[in-house]
Amino acid sequence: MTDGMPVELRFVDEDPAHVQALLTEIGATSAEPVSQSGFTGLEFIVLAFIVKGMSSLVAGVVRDWKCGVIVDAREQPVVTRKSADLPRGDVLIISPEGVRAELHEPKQSELDAMIKNLIPKMAGG
Numbered sequence: 001m002t003d004g005m006p007v008e009l010r011f012v013d014e015d016p017a018h019v020q021a022l023l024t025e026i027g028a029t030s031a032e033p034v035s036q037s038g039f040t041g042l043e044f045i046v047l048a049f050i051v052k053g054m055s056s057l058v059a060g061v062v063r064d065w066k067c068g069v070i071v072d073a074r075e076q077p078v079v080t081r082k083s084a085d086l087p088r089g090d091v092l093i094i095s096p097e098g099v100r101a102e103l104h105e106p107k108q109s110e111l112d113a114m115i116k117n118l119i120p121k122m123a124g125g
Contacts, residue, residue, distance in 0.1 A: 006077030007054070009046040014065055014082070016044045022060040026053035047077065054078075054119070055111035062091050062106070073119045074098060093118050 007028075009019060023031040023046065031048040050057065054071075058080065062069045068086020072079045072094045086092060089105040095118040103110055 005050055005054070007048050007050050007057070008077045008079045009048070009061070010043060010079060010081040011061075011065065012043050012082065014044070016046070018064065019044070019046055019061070022057060022064075023048050023050075025060075026050065026056045028053070028057070055108060055115050058091060058111055058115070059106070059108050062089060068092065070094070071115075071119075078119070095119055 028048040028050050031046055034045045065082050067088055068083045068090035070081050070083045070092045073096045091103045091106055093101050093114055101114055
């Protein structure tokens with residue numbers, strides 16, 4: 001059995017190898033990339049288990065992806081995906097209860113605090 005919280009990343013037009021490297025860097029396990037055809041082209045989905053470091057993952061993708069990022073914890077696994085509806089550098093975090101918080105170009109400490117507050121199981125470490 002794999003330890004950690006399951007997290008699903010969904011993205012289009014980004015390098016899956018880069019996402020894989022970021023997951024390895026934060027110590028994620030069982031990172032399994034899958035590709036499928038979507039409405040906007042080839043969509044990549046990566047399912048990983050994160051023991052700690054969710055804020056590091058979000059900080060990495062928000063810095064590198066060309067649009068905003070949504071972290072949606074209303075379902076399991078938690079889904080982290082790109083959103084063209086958000087400006088580059090913005091992060092929208094949705095708690096399991098549906099509480100929303102948006103940050104613009106957040107610092108690591110801001111992400112840590114917001115994730116700890118809204119998604120305590122994902123704070124880790």
